[in-house]
Amino acid sequence: xxxxxxxxxxxxxxxxxxxxxxxxxxxxxxxxxxxxxxxxxxxxxxxxxxxxxxxxxxxxxxxxxxxxxxxxxxxxxxxxxxxxxxxxxxxxxxxxxxxxxxxxxxxxxxxxxxxxxxxxxxxxxxxxxxxxxxxxxxxxxxxxxxxxxxxxxxxxxxxxxxxxxxxxxxxxxxxxxxxxxxxxxxxxxxxxxxxxxxxxxxxxxxxxxxxxxxxxxxxxxxxxxxxxxxxxxxxxxxxxxxxxxxxxxxxxxxxxxxxxxxxxxxxxxxxxxxxxxxxxxxxxxxxxxxxxxxxxxxx
Amino acid sequence: xxxxxxxxxxxxxxxxxxxxxxxxxxxxxxxxxxxxxxxxxxxxxxxxxxxxxxxxxxxxxxxxxxxxxxxxxxxxxxxxxxxxxxxxxxxxxxxxxxxxxxxxxxxxxxxxxxxxxxxxxxxxxxxxxxxxxxxxxxxxxxxxxxxxxxxxxxxxxxxxxxxxxxxxxxxxxxxxxxxxxxxxxxxxxxxxxxxxxxxxxxxxxxxxxxxxxxxxxxxxxxxxxxxxxxxxxxxxxxxxxxxxxxxxxxxxxxx
Amino acid sequence: xxxxxxxxxxxxxxxxxxxxxxxxxxxxxxxxxxxxxxxxxxxxxxxxxxxxxxxxxxxxxxxxxxxxxxxxxxxxxxxxxxxxxxxxxxxxxxxxxxxxxxxxxxxxxxxxxxxxxxxxxxxxxxxxxxxxxxxxxxxxxxxxxxxxxxxxxxxxxxxxxxxxxxxxxxxxxxxxxxxxxxxxxxxxxxxxxxxxxxxxxxxxxxxxxxxxxxxxxxxxxxxxxxxxxxxxxxxxxxxxxxxxxxxxxxxxxxxxxxxxxxxxxxxxxxxxxxxxxxxxxxxxxxxxxxxxx
Numbered sequence: 001x002x003x004x005x006x007x008x009x010x011x012x013x014x015x016x017x018x019x020x021x022x023x024x025x026x027x028x029x030x031x032x033x034x035x036x037x038x039x040x041x042x043x044x045x046x047x048x049x050x051x052x053x054x055x056x057x058x059x060x061x062x063x064x065x066x067x068x069x070x071x072x073x074x075x076x077x078x079x080x081x082x083x084x085x086x087x088x089x090x091x092x093x094x095x096x097x098x099x100x101x102x103x104x105x106x107x108x109x110x111x112x113x114x115x116x117x118x119x120x121x122x123x124x125x126x127x128x129x130x131x132x133x134x135x136x137x138x139x140x141x142x143x144x145x146x147x148x149x150x151x152x153x154x155x156x157x158x159x160x161x162x163x164x165x166x167x168x169x170x171x172x173x174x175x176x177x178x179x180x181x182x183x184x185x186x187x188x189x190x191x192x193x194x195x196x197x198x199x200x201x202x203x204x205x206x207x208x209x210x211x212x213x214x215x216x217x218x219x220x221x222x223x224x225x226x227x228x229x230x231x232x233x234x235x236x237x238x239x240x241x242x243x244x245x246x247x248x249x250x251x252x253x254x255x256x257x258x259x260x261x262x263x264x265x266x267x268x269x270x271x272x273x274x275x276x277x278x279x280x281x282x283x284x285x286x287x288x289x290x291x292x293x294x295x296x297x298x299x
Numbered sequence: 300x301x302x303x304x305x306x307x308x309x310x311x312x313x314x315x316x317x318x319x320x321x322x323x324x325x326x327x328x329x330x331x332x333x334x335x336x337x338x339x340x341x342x343x344x345x346x347x348x349x350x351x352x353x354x355x356x357x358x359x360x361x362x363x364x365x366x367x368x369x370x371x372x373x374x375x376x377x378x379x380x381x382x383x384x385x386x387x388x389x390x391x392x393x394x395x396x397x398x399x400x401x402x403x404x405x406x407x408x409x410x411x412x413x414x415x416x417x418x419x420x421x422x423x424x425x426x427x428x429x430x431x432x433x434x435x436x437x438x439x440x441x442x443x444x445x446x447x448x449x450x451x452x453x454x455x456x457x458x459x460x461x462x463x464x465x466x467x468x469x470x471x472x473x474x475x476x477x478x479x480x481x482x483x484x485x486x487x488x489x490x491x492x493x494x495x496x497x498x499x500x501x502x503x504x505x506x507x508x509x510x511x512x513x514x515x516x517x518x519x520x521x522x523x524x525x526x527x528x529x530x531x532x533x534x535x536x537x538x539x540x541x542x543x544x545x546x547x548x549x550x551x552x553x554x
Numbered sequence: 555x556x557x558x559x560x561x562x563x564x565x566x567x568x569x570x571x572x573x574x575x576x577x578x579x580x581x582x583x584x585x586x587x588x589x590x591x592x593x594x595x596x597x598x599x600x601x602x603x604x605x606x607x608x609x610x611x612x613x614x615x616x617x618x619x620x621x622x623x624x625x626x627x628x629x630x631x632x633x634x635x636x637x638x639x640x641x642x643x644x645x646x647x648x649x650x651x652x653x654x655x656x657x658x659x660x661x662x663x664x665x666x667x668x669x670x671x672x673x674x675x676x677x678x679x680x681x682x683x684x685x686x687x688x689x690x691x692x693x694x695x696x697x698x699x700x701x702x703x704x705x706x707x708x709x710x711x712x713x714x715x716x717x718x719x720x721x722x723x724x725x726x727x728x729x730x731x732x733x734x735x736x737x738x739x740x741x742x743x744x745x746x747x748x749x750x751x752x753x754x755x756x757x758x759x760x761x762x763x764x765x766x767x768x769x770x771x772x773x774x775x776x777x778x779x780x781x782x783x784x785x786x787x788x789x790x791x792x793x794x795x796x797x798x799x800x801x802x803x804x805x806x807x808x809x810x811x812x813x814x815x816x817x818x819x820x821x822x823x824x825x826x827x828x829x830x831x832x833x834x835x836x837x838x839x840x841x842x843x844x845x846x847x
Contacts, residue, residue, distance in 0.1 A: 035395065039661040040597055086834070090782055095596035100779050103772035104827035107820035110694065114815040125694060125817075129768065130672045170414055177405050180395050183386055187357050188409040188461075189379040217672055221665035228658050234396040235441050259673070270680045276672025283666035290652040394653075 584799025
């Protein structure tokens with residue numbers, strides 16, 4: 001039992017902490033995207049930040065968090081603005097313009113990753129898609145305080161979670177008004193464009209912080225599902241964010257447990273992909289939550 | 300504020316045009332002046348560009364001639380605090396997670412400013428506005444559960460808390476119950492009596508005279524402006540509603 | 555990469571075959587894409603592409619269980635087609651049944667199907683310890699690892715789909731560009747919609763080995779979007795889209811053979827995006843000149 005506990009603290013706890021921090025970061029911001037009916041913008045950002053991240057690395061030559069953040073945020077904002085411009089310029093359907101731009105950005109990112117210069121970046125395309133929760137270990141080193149041995153992803157994710165919550169709390173009023181009635185925001189002299197750009201930049205930063213650990217697929221799920229799980233039950237924006245974080249955390253823990261511990265119980269040789277399992281549970285919970293609401297109404 | 304500015308007309312348009320793109324101009328060369336404490340209906344057939352006119356005045360359409368509009372003798376940016384707008388009910392997402400009180404409080408956001416929470420004073424003010432439109436009891440109710448008429452009154456209450464001197468209302472009487480219609484009419488008349496200037500889009504020609512003292516007959520262009528009784532003659536209405544007017548059609552807005 | 559690079563063997567018979575197969579697939583993707591964009595289904599196409607992954611993995615596991623080999627090509631194709639079709643049906647169903655916005659329903663479906671794909675892929679990888687990298691190649695595509703037998707199968711599938719598209723061109727045009735009119739003429743709009751979905755799924759499945767599951771959607775959307783710069787009859791725009799699709803696919807294969815580490819999918823996507831960018835810049839400059847003169 002003691003051995004299990006040690007293994008849990010060393011292997012499962014860091015991964016679980018990373019997934020939960022990513023949930024707080026992306027899940028909080030996802031509420032704004034869902035309220036603005038822009039969930040697919042989240043998907044586009046999740047793909048489009050990749051070339052910026054790699055370029056940040058290539059330019060500075062180091063795995064500096066700041067450079068990769070800057071590159072990725074620029075790429076995310078640029079992709080969405082480009083898609084908007086293409087849509088207006090060509091009168092394409094929004095999905096098509098988004099699709100053209102984000103597939104191009106993502107392909108560029110993969111190509112850059114595979115190029116010789118970026119080989120040391122230690123990020124392969126499969127990790128970009130499915131995350132690397134399984135590789136986050138807690139290395140315990142004698143004579144060193146515990147926090148110096150934490151995987152660097154956890155610190156980045158922690159910063160992202162603080163950023164997402166801080167941004168949402170500080171601009172709660174303005175973001176809610178922007179999502180509810182953009183014309184009113186404009187008419188009363190708020191600067192909706194500026195706030196929209198800020199939301200995009202913050203979302204890009206949080207996506208970047210998250211996707212190295214949890215992968216594109218879970219980022220897409222975290223940006224859409226928790227908010228959609230909460231929306232049928234929420235009576236206020238604040239309430240929706242709270243419900244989305246509580247329900248999302250529970251499903252994240254359940255998904256991780258299902259992927260990490262269930263297979264060995266059934267005699268499978270190794271654990272399953274945790275990010276994928278959490279994404280599946282979150283996605284299934286969306287229709288389930290709507291059904292629950294309908295049942296509660298009926299009862 | 301100078302004496303001159305306060306004496307200037309609440310809303311003055313001089314050859315104003317607006318639309319959704321250069322090839323889709325819905326409002327052509329509109330000119331009119333609204334005096335202080337007037338209640339005016341903007342009347343015209345469907346597709347005449349009435350909503351576009353209101354949105355254009357407030358700079359909410361992609362193409363609008365901002366230089367041709369003066370609010371109290373000033374530009375929109377200088378006079379924003381004194382202007383409030385009530386959108387069409389259908390333009391709002393009523394599944395949004397908010398209570399009636401939350402929506403009314405949005406009218407106070409500009410005065411509250413950045414980073415300030417909606418405090419008790421703001422909530423009390425919003426509640427008072429809800430009471431004015433007879434929705435005190437519904438303050439905590441989710442907006443998704445309100446009836447059509449109640450939703451309309453919530454939006455009116457949001458415009459009321461802005462304590463504006465000029466109100467631009469898009470179809471305040473559209474598809475509402477009788478209680479709502481009477482409530483809105485009473486509130487607008489009280490505001491007018493206290494010196495507020497009101498311009499409301501209204502498409503039901505039969506009820507204009509009951510609720511409005513003056514009217515603007517509009518179809519792409521301003522066709523007539525004056526007291527409701529004398530402006531809305533049968534001949535003028537037929538002319539506006541048949542829209543066989545070549546000048547209107549060539550501007551591309553008439554339905 | 556375990557398979558010998560085709561670049562090393564020069565432009566052999568196999569390379570010509572692969573290029574031909576890619577050309578046919580690219581033409582199909584471009585043509586189908588014209589209708590997908592007109593029907594506003596671009597992001598459903600994205601979900602359908604990603605949804606091929608769980609199907610492929612399930613087919614692999616079924617093949618292992620039935621002792622006919624996990625990587626039986628026809629079984630993988632059927633598996634991919636089943637889940638891609640399911641996803642294309644699931645997105646609008648989710649949106650209608652629970653009154654979730656189309657964007658939310660799309661994101662949730664993507665999370666569900668691709669998440670399931672990630673889980674199943676990790677299960678498959680614990681099975682196929684001897685033959686590493688088999689199914690992983692399907693993520694980003696690999697022309698070099700595609701055998702001539704596979705190419706023949708894919709090209710045949712693409713050709714049949716292309717012929718079906720040509721035969722029903724008139725009806726599909728009506729559906730895509732004026733659904734109201736199609737209804738008033740008494741056309742079976744729902745069946746035609748299903749047909750378009752089937753064509754889309756066939757395209758995705760035919761392309762997944764070459765263009766990869768993750769980016770195959772770009773071959774459907776981007777060449778068709780580029781064709782939007784050109785005006786004319788529906789047939790002309792569709793033909794132009796098919797041309798851009800074929801050019802992007804062939805060009806992508808050549809580029810990926812040149813650079814050993816570059817998977818085929820991203821190479822094709824970048825070629826298609828390059829053509830789009832060229833068209834965009836050309837018309838923007840044309841516009842600026844028109845305004846000046």
